[in-house]
Amino acid sequence: MAKKLMKGSEAIGEAAIQAGCRFFFGYPITPQNEIPEYMSRRLPQEGGVFLQAESEVAAINMVYGAGGSGARVMTSSSSPGISLKQEGISYIACAEIPCLICNMMRVGPGLGGIQPAQGDYFQATKGGGHGDYHLVVLAPSTVQEAANMVMEGFDIADTYRIPVMLLGDGMIGQIMEPVEFADYKKRELPPKTWAATGWDDKTRERAVINSLYIEPEQMKVVSERLLKRYALIKERETQVELYNTEDADYIIAAYGTTARIAKSAINKARQMGIKVGLIRPKTVWPFPDEAFSKAADTAKAFITIEMSTGQMVEDVRLAVNGKKPVEFFGTLGGFVPSTEDILEQIIKLKEAHE
Amino acid sequence: MLTQIISAGFGGQGVLLLGQLIAYAGLKEGYDVSWLPSYGPEMRGGTANCSVVVSDEEVGSPVVTQADIVVVMNRPSFEKYEKNVAKGGKLFVNSSLIDLKSTRDDIEVYYVPVNKLADDLGNGRVANMVMLGAVLEKTHVVSPVTAIDCLRASFGERKANLIPINERALEAGAEAVR
Numbered sequence: 001m002a003k004k005l006m007k008g009s010e011a012i013g014e015a016a017i018q019a020g021c022r023f024f025f026g027y028p029i030t031p032q033n034e035i036p037e038y039m040s041r042r043l044p045q046e047g048g049v050f051l052q053a054e055s056e057v058a059a060i061n062m063v064y065g066a067g068g069s070g071a072r073v074m075t076s077s078s079s080p081g082i083s084l085k086q087e088g089i090s091y092i093a094c095a096e097i098p099c100l101i102c103n104m105m106r107v108g109p110g111l112g113g114i115q116p117a118q119g120d121y122f123q124a125t126k127g128g129g130h131g132d133y134h135l136v137v138l139a140p141s142t143v144q145e146a147a148n149m150v151m152e153g154f155d156i157a158d159t160y161r162i163p164v165m166l167l168g169d170g171m172i173g174q175i176m177e178p179v180e181f182a183d184y185k186k187r188e189l190p191p192k193t194w195a196a197t198g199w200d201d202k203t204r205e206r207a208v209i210n211s212l213y214i215e216p217e218q219m220k221v222v223s224e225r226l227l228k229r230y231a232l233i234k235e236r237e238t239q240v241e242l243y244n245t246e247d248a249d250y251i252i253a254a255y256g257t258t259a260r261i262a263k264s265a266i267n268k269a270r271q272m273g274i275k276v277g278l279i280r281p282k283t284v285w286p287f288p289d290e291a292f293s294k295a296a297d298t299a300k301a302f303i304t305i306e307m308s309t310g311q312m313v314e315d316v317r318l319a320v321n322g323k324k325p326v327e328f329f330g331t332l333g334g335f336v337p338s339t340e341d342i343l344e345q346i347i348k349l350k351e352a353h354e
Numbered sequence: 355m356l357t358q359i360i361s362a363g364f365g366g367q368g369v370l371l372l373g374q375l376i377a378y379a380g381l382k383e384g385y386d387v388s389w390l391p392s393y394g395p396e397m398r399g400g401t402a403n404c405s406v407v408v409s410d411e412e413v414g415s416p417v418v419t420q421a422d423i424v425v426v427m428n429r430p431s432f433e434k435y436e437k438n439v440a441k442g443g444k445l446f447v448n449s450s451l452i453d454l455k456s457t458r459d460d461i462e463v464y465y466v467p468v469n470k471l472a473d474d475l476g477n478g479r480v481a482n483m484v485m486l487g488a489v490l491e492k493t494h495v496v497s498p499v500t501a502i503d504c505l506r507a508s509f510g511e512r513k514a515n516l517i518p519i520n521e522r523a524l525e526a527g528a529e530a531v532r
Contacts, residue, residue, distance in 0.1 A: 005374075005381055005389070031393060114393070175416055176374070176389040178381050264414030338419040 003178040008143045008168065009034030011179045012102060013042060015147035016074055018184050019154045021100070022048030023073040025062035027055055027081060030114045031170035032104035035076040056081045060088030060101075067097040068209035070195030072154055076102035078170070079120050080111055082128075089163060090129025094211035094222065096194070098157030100150065101135070102166045104173040107307075107334035115334025116170035116257060121311035124167050125285040132223055134230050136164045136237060137285040139255040143177040145282075155187040156237060160229050161194070167284060169307070171257045171336060233286055240288035241280040244270065248277030250349050251295050253304040253316045253326075255281050258337060262305060265342035276346050284312065292319035301353035302326040303345055307336065325353060355385070355410045357495045358418040362403035362435050363427025363448070368482030372425065373404040375486060378504035379496035380408035388416035401430050408495055423493055425485055426452065427468070446489055448481070464488060464531050471526045480523035487527025498524050 006014070013035050016024075024039040036052065043050040053059035059075050066073040077085060082103045092099060103124065107117035124137045136156050140146035146168060153164040196207040213219035241259075244266055245251060254262045259280040269276045279295060281288050296302075301324055304313035313328045320326050329345045331337045359376060363369040370391055377389040391404045405418035420440040426432040427448045439445045439461045447456070450469035466488045472481040490498045502524065506517055 003381065005378055005387070170393070171390065171416070174391055174393050176377060177413070177416075178387065260413075261415040261417060263412075267414065336417050338417055339415045340419060 003180045005176050006143060006179045007034055007174065007176050008146055009104070009173040010038045011143045011147045012076070012150050012166070012168075012173075013038035014181065015150035016100065016154070017042055017046055017048070018181055019072070019151040020184075020186075021072040021074050021154060022046060023063075023066045023071050024048070024050050024075065025053050025059040025066070025073070026075050026077065027053050027059050029078045029081045031106055031116070032076050032078045032102070032173050034173065035102060035104075056084035057088065060085035060092075063099050063101075064088055064092050064095070064097060064209075067092065067099040068095065068196050070192040070197055072158075074100040074102065076104065078104045078106045079108050079117075080106075082120065082123070086123075086129035089135070090131050090133060091211040092163045093129070093133035093135065093226075094131065095209050096161040096226075097163065097209065098154075098161055099163050100153050100157060100166065101163060102150075102168070105167065105169040107332075113334045114170065116307060116336055117334055118169060118256060118258065118307040119309075119311070120167070121284065121306070121308060124165055125287070125315070133226060134162075134285055136160070136162055136233060137167050137283065138164065139167045139282060139284045140172060141256050141260045141280065143172070143175060144179045146172055147179050147181065149282075151184050155189065156233075158189045158192070159187060160233055162229065162233070167256070169257050170334075230286075237283060238286045238288050239282035240291045241278075241282055242291065243278040243280065245277035245279060245295055248275050248295070248298075249300045250274065250276040250346065250353070251299045251302045252276065252278045252342070252346070253281075253292070253302060253312065254278065254306065255284055255312065258305050258307055261337055261339055262342050264339040265346060268339065268343050269346045274346060274350050276350075281312070284315075287315045287319065289315075289319040292316055293321060293323070296320045296323035299324060301349055303329060303349050305329050305337065305342060305345065307331050327352075355408070357408045357423065357493070358421045358440075359406040359408070359423040359425070359495070360403060360418050360421045360435055360438055361406065361425040362401055362431035363425075365400070365402040367402075367427045368479070369402055369425065369427055370404050372482045372486050373406040375501050375504055376406050376408065376496055378508070379500040382500050382504060383496055385410055386413050388413045390416045401428070401434065403431065403435070423489060423495065425489060427482070427485065428452065429454065444492060446485060446492075448485065450481075462492075464492060466527060466530050468527065471530060472523060475519060475522055475526060477519050477523075480519055483520050483523035484527040484530070487524035488531045489527075490524070491528035491531050498528070
């Protein structure tokens, strides 16, 4: 299939449909409204259901219900809306229901603004809702990658019975880029024997979708099961891109939109003779610790660049574990860093740690 | 080859479409491209703008601050983006609406009365296409033939009757800067 120029939000919608998602529940918010708009047009064509709920809270609980019956289901929102969904996300994590949640981040806190930001990293990777749980969090940096990650995200969700989050930002949603929908090759997935699909013939155990475990012994069993699963996910699903890191004296850590801009700055710095590379977590949970700890053996210094006051930098510091200095540069207010901004930081980093 | 473009003006002047046509045509000619619109409250009554990148390698930053080509269709855009033309770059000014002259001597500036030229053609709405004609004539970032092909594909049969006026608009813009 030929490459098409598509908006990020539309590519996310199309990828979901091609991956077999037939249920979308959401509530509008800028800058991701093109996702529900696209789904409202396309899902009925495919015999699916698009429903604009009365609130984010309702939408996430519809996702909980549809996912609990075994359906491929998604929702999307942007930062303040994702905050409203957190209670439901925690329930879904406890009930071990697969689904895809898309967060096209905008600047905060509060209602903040509608421009791109990366301030929801903590919320996405450290829990967000209450209790001990994780989501798998995929962070695309191009429209093509966003489409691929949507398809893969549904499979990861089904494989591990875990909610998966696509963590983009306003820019990934709004930008138009070439995208090609390769034939979606579904992973081999376990049958959803746990799904609540009716109990008419009584030939199997009752499927109960639940996140309430009053007995400590039962709750402990669930938590231990999740813990084991998270370890397995960390081992099997961690994804990272290394760009020009082999001989790098200096390493930029960045994800999503920021990472692609860093690549442009790295190309310019390389022309100036500065050996700098990029470690780009594609999964921000599980975090690719090993890539950083390995690079810390040879690089002189690190800098984390985010559209936030400094969130992923904490994970980078944990992974580097004091071996080398880890600095930080962030843009605030919804501003996206320019190539020149990042180049300036690279030069500063080099001068400070030669 | 890496060409970075900013196209700016009032909402409704077709500056986003101008940028999109370059992106579509770039893709068709085998380049990697990105098209990034401004979005938000500034689209209501204020300036609208987009950044376009056309590259023979993977596009890194889609955010353009040092542009090879800047198109300004109204005065606020002129005031905002004149400084974003990279040294040696080209600035295209809609002189029908902008009575300012650039004070920079390290760039090439083209003043094109695109509203007047579009009115002369009998359709004021093709002013953006007049501007695109001027841009393509002076920069060759993509071919005007490819741009028209992309417009034809986007118009479909229902609006195919509008292709000739758009072709004439491209030509009028090119002629104005020859």
